[in-house]
Amino acid sequence: MFTRARVVRWGVPAAALLVVAGAIGAGPVIAAVQGEPQLPELTADQLLTEVGARWGGPGSMPPMSGTIVETASLGIPALPAVPSGPSPLALLSGSHELKVWYGSADQVRLAIPGPMSEQNLIYNKGQAWWWDSAANTATKIKIPSGTPAPAPLPTAVTPPDAARLALAMAESDTAVSVGNDSTVAGRAAYELVLAPKAPESLVRDVRLAVDGETMVPLRVQIFAKGAAEPAFEVGFDSITFARPAPENFTFTPPPGAKVTEGDLPVLTQERPQMPTGDLAVTGKGWTSVVTLPFDATQFKDNPLLAGAKTVAGGKVITTKLVSALITDDGRLLVGAVTPETLEKAAG
Amino acid sequence: MSTDERTVEAKTPVLSGDGVVGGPASGSVPPVSGGGATAAAGAAVSWHEKAADAGSSGARDSALGGDRRAGAVVSRHGETAGSGGEASNLGAATPMGEGPGGALSGAGARSATWRATLRLFRSEVGLIFRRPRTVAMLVVVAVVPVLCGVAIRIFGADGEALMAQVAGNGLALGYVAFSIMTPLILPLVVAVVAGDALAGEAGLGTLRYLLTAPAGRTRLLGVKFAGIAAFALATSLVIVLAALVTGLLLFPVGPVTLLSGTTVPLLDGLLRIGLITLYVTLGMIALGTLALAVSSFTDAAIGAIVTTVVLVLVSQILAFVPQLDVISPYLLTSWFQRFDGALREPLATGDMGQGVLAFAAYIAIFGSIAWARFTSRDITA
Known part of the structure; x- marks a missing residue:
């Protein structure tokens, strides 16, 4: 009798644990129970035309605000040396969050929250400010009139931007199909699947989730061949189609902050030393290979090179999505293709 | 009341060295000196008396408000040598705080319970x-x-x-x-x-x-x-x-x-x-x-x-x-x-x-x- 009472008592924490575990796991389960959202049927061509008409060119977006999450798992070792801040290298691994407020083409705010810091790009009617709370600097950015808002970072890719790139690819040798409708950021979305036909491409397909109502790209996923999880994904975590409050687009440098004028400091300061010289692209579309001069000695201690495999004529680094070949004669060949293709391109 | 508590509490760490408090162990505890002990022992005794005929809410209140100090003192005098087993049984048998004097009923009992809990809380915060x-x-x-x-x-x-x-x-x-x-x-x-x-x-x-x-x-x-x-x-x-x-x-x-x-x-x-x-x-x-x-x-x-x-x-x-x-x-x-x-x-x-x-x-x-x-x-x- 005593033991039974005990069992009953210990049932309470067990139940509490189950409830918490259930609450954590409920999201996917609820999504599974709800099943696919119901959207009017569209063929691949209709969807491509519909999306391409809006996003193939300089697209127009309805006023919205939301949170974008970008996740990369290219299969390269995690880089502890990489600062978790908004460095272009940070794009290569891990998950990053970005907040976006979009009023119109000339009213955009992007915020990159960090631990106890925040970076903001505020673009309002031809005037752009870059605010870095960690450095306590406000930079007024000179923009030639008539150009769209600049992207603050290579990492700050919005799903519509990524969709534009993917649609440009779709013009080459691509099988276009419609995937299952899905729910992204709580909205019913069509899925457009773009699969390269070339066998040497490492990309299995690129999946675009497009909002069923507004046709705004909500998520772009790149799947490598033979991988169940996307190698790269950028998508809205939450999105609201409503005009953001005007305060978001006004910026006055706070008292005490350093105010400068110039370019985006991040782009000039933190850009890795890009090799200067001729940059050649061979092939086209999915299988294009970029060739550039490269001095391997400069990167001797780089953890990326430590995992390189030696082949005839150079060293090969393979990730799930991208291969790179460093030739002994000082060239770097990069492409989303098999290493053999790179070797062939190197000649 | 509070001065008495202080005096006794100041002595409590002496007990911790022994770890076990019970019949035989209580003999090894140094005697509590001064008026504090007497007063606290008095409180303990009064708790016992009242608990014996716990019929009124006042008795419950003072039993709870009487604080753990009373209990500690009782142990030192070895008066509750046999109540150790009771203590654990009591708790197990009455998990929801229904004490032995459960004759109280209705709203009065509930408000008395709340008041008692509040006192216990105040004593805890004080402690x-x-x-x-x-x-x-x-x-x-x-x-x-x-x-x-x-x-x-x-x-x-x-x-x-x-x-x-x-x-x-x-x-x-x-x-x-x-x-x-x-x-x-x-x-x-x-x-x-x-x-x-x-x-x-x-x-x-x-x-x-x-x-x-x-x-x-x-x-x-x-x-x-x-x-x-x-x-x-x-x-x-x-x-x-x-x-x-x-x-x-x-x-x-x-x-x-x-x-x-x-x-x-x-x-x-x-x-x-x-x-x-x-x-x-x-x-x-x-x-x-x-x-x-x-x-x-x-x-x-x-x-x-x-x-x-x-x-x-x-x-x-x-x-x-x-x-x-x-x-x-x-x-x-x-x-x-x-x-x-x-x-x-x-x-x-x-x-x-x-x-x-x-x-x-x-x-x-x-x-x-x-x-x-x-x-x-x-x-x-």
């Missing part, structure tokens, strides 16, 4: 805050923001933007203080009080006598939890008040610059710091609940405290291993510092909301573990 140890910890907690402010004032704030903010606006010292203290000092302080809550009383031998009062184990545990929560709130308030007063005295105070670069009025800034204070308090209550659960498994308070601190340290070290990023959302410590959303414009509630949910989950799980353990264990010491 926590009147300890020299607690006072010392609160002083340390208050001194850190002051030192921080003085250092920034004297040496300036080169480089570190957060510190530079403090130099520009004293209010910023509020959240600087929290971001300095939440990783280690605050969890340590809370672990000391919460880890001691049950194990300390068990170690001193006061727990079994506390349970002979018709308080019931569940209610006693609830009171212990409330005491920890009160302490967590007090610590956070001490930090924020020390920081704000220091900031006010040493630096200019005005509109507040947020992380987003937006400047908001002073009152808005104060409200945001208040929000951070509440968030940190809830986090510390969650940690305190974990320590309370650990505390219910042992009779050695120091064991419970060290276990909790080690858990905090280990989970903070795990957060540095990038390969273990997957488990970091499930670690309590990774949520402690997620209050920076309060300093963004518009207010970023996402992270803080998730943090609050994580804290609530920890409180629910470890609170129920503490309950299951405490209501089913045999109190032997």
Whole structure:
């Protein structure tokens, strides 16, 4: 009798644990129970035309605000040396969050929250400010009139931007199909699947989730061949189609902050030393290979090179999505293709 | 009454060396000297008399209000040699606090119960805050923001933007203080009080006598939890008040610059710091609940405290291993510092909301573990 009472008592924490575990796991389960959202049927061509008409060119977006999450798992070792801040290298691994407020083409705010810091790009009617709370600097950015808002970072890719790139690819040798409708950021979305036909491409397909109502790209996923999880994904975590409050687009440098004028400091300061010289692209579309001069000695201690495999004529680094070949004669060949293709391109 | 309690309590640590309090052990306890002992023994006797014919609510009240001190004193005189077994049975049999004098009925009984619980809570809060140890910890907690402010004032704030903010606006010292203290000092302080809550009383031998009062184990545990929560709130308030007063005295105070670069009025800034204070308090209550659960498994308070601190340290070290990023959302410590959303414009509630949910989950799980353990264990010491 005593033991039974005990069992009953210990049932309470067990139940509490189950409830918490259930609450954590409920999201996917609820999504599974709800099943696919119901959207009017569209063929691949209709969807491509519909999306391409809006996003193939300089697209127009309805006023919205939301949170974008970008996740990369290219299969390269995690880089502890990489600062978790908004460095272009940070794009290569891990998950990053970005907040976006979009009023119109000339009213955009992007915020990159960090631990106890925040970076903001505020673009309002031809005037752009870059605010870095960690450095306590406000930079007024000179923009030639008539150009769209600049992207603050290579990492700050919005799903519509990524969709534009993917649609440009779709013009080459691509099988276009419609995937299952899905729910992204709580909205019913069509899925457009773009699969390269070339066998040497490492990309299995690129999946675009497009909002069923507004046709705004909500998520772009790149799947490598033979991988169940996307190698790269950028998508809205939450999105609201409503005009953001005007305060978001006004910026006055706070008292005490350093105010400068110039370019985006991040782009000039933190850009890795890009090799200067001729940059050649061979092939086209999915299988294009970029060739550039490269001095391997400069990167001797780089953890990326430590995992390189030696082949005839150079060293090969393979990730799930991208291969790179460093030739002994000082060239770097990069492409989303098999290493053999790179070797062939190197000649 | 309170002076008597003090005198007896000052003697209590003498007991802890023996660990076991019971028939034979009580003989080895040094006799309590002075008028304090007599008065407290008197209280103990009166409790016994009243408990014998506990029919009126007054008797219940005084039984609970009579405090654990009475029980402790009784043990020293060896009067309750046979009641040890009773103590554990009593608790097990009456988990909901229905004492032996359960003749009370209706609203009167309920309000009497509430009053009794309130008294027990007041006694618990008094016990926590009147300890020299607690006072010392609160002083340390208050001194850190002051030192921080003085250092920034004297040496300036080169480089570190957060510190530079403090130099520009004293209010910023509020959240600087929290971001300095939440990783280690605050969890340590809370672990000391919460880890001691049950194990300390068990170690001193006061727990079994506390349970002979018709308080019931569940209610006693609830009171212990409330005491920890009160302490967590007090610590956070001490930090924020020390920081704000220091900031006010040493630096200019005005509109507040947020992380987003937006400047908001002073009152808005104060409200945001208040929000951070509440968030940190809830986090510390969650940690305190974990320590309370650990505390219910042992009779050695120091064991419970060290276990909790080690858990905090280990989970903070795990957060540095990038390969273990997957488990970091499930670690309590990774949520402690997620209050920076309060300093963004518009207010970023996402992270803080998730943090609050994580804290609530920890409180629910470890609170129920503490309950299951405490209501089913045999109190032997």
